[in-house]
Amino acid sequence: MIGSVLSGNRDLSTPASQNFSEAWAKKYLQNLANQDDVESTISQSGTAAATANSLRQVLRTASAQAWTQTEALLAQELIRHQIDHQLIDPWAVAKDAHEVYEIALSAYAQQLEPFRLSRLIAPNLGEIRRKHTAIDPRVIGFISMQFHYSGQILLNLAPISARPLLSQYFKVIDDHLYMPLQRAYDAAAQLTYSAPSLQTVQRLIPLCTTISERVVDRVAQINPNYQSHSGRLREVNVRVSSLRDTEMFQVYLWVCILENSVSAVQQELFPLCVMLYPRLKVRWEIVRQMLHLLNGEMSTHLSPAQSAYFKPYYEALWAMFSPQVFPD
DSSP states (O other), X not given: OHHHXXXXXXXXXXXXHHHHHHHHHHHHHHHXXXXXXXXXHHHHTSOHHHHHHHHHHTHHHHHHHHHHHHXXXXXXXXXXXXXXXXXXXXXXXXXXXXXXXXXXXXHHHTTOOHHHHHHHHHHHHHHHHHHHHSSOGGGHHHHHHHHHHHHHHHHHHSOGGGHHHHHHHHHHHHHHHHSOHHHHHHHHHTSOXXXXXXXXXXXXXXXXXXXXXXXXXXXXXXXXXXXXXXXXXXSHHHHHHHHHHHHHHHHHHHHHHHHTOSHHIIIIIHHHHHHHTTTTTOOHHHHHHHHHHHHHHHHHTSOHXXXXXXXXXXXXXHHHTSTTTOOO
């Protein structure tokens, strides 16, 4: 199954897009460098194959429960944003989630490193993103939450000792659904390897997680008593989600740079935030703090010439979330 996924990867055929994909894979290796050896972690959790097999047995139930949670969270948003309900087929979404988590569990059972799963599964998740958002990009909010809740339900059913490693596999899925990585691959494929915009993004890719950690930790320090729908900023699950969102904003900025257009932010990121953040009790002032710190961190690592590619899109993003738009 995993081999068939890899054979369909048509978007990594150019040197530029191959280099982009390689850089993202190396970021996963970098993130795993400070953890225990993968095989050791698996052996401590019993047999990975047995854990994967037990989770496969409850995949269908997990998908159904995830859709119930997604509807409870976003049903009113469907009406408020005037999104055509016919564009969201719960059976098709659940089927896609089932297939993707089957691949992830197979990778876990075979002891493939999570960064390899990222390379293998990217085409599938890119196609799922394209398929469900072809008519209305705002549908990505429903798709991403369905997959996210599916992963959370499976993690809660897994042995406690298996969860740290298994969460790395599920994070790959979250990343590719929340973040327009396949769109970034496609945009990179249209550029030459030496294109200044591509070089700017290549400079930022390996720094993405480090930048996110600094930003998230600083926001938590500034707001020690702040509590969202999921808990306080320093709680583990909230920090993980905050890191993912901060990385998501960075990837959308990369897409803007590579496409030389702000459309990805206008059509996807902004509506996604408007749909989800109020429901999750994320204040707009927190978002602005994150953006302000993100600008400082990213700018630090760019030359003046590279900053010229980054600044216009950051300024457009800041304007969208400014106090004039969202006065809190």
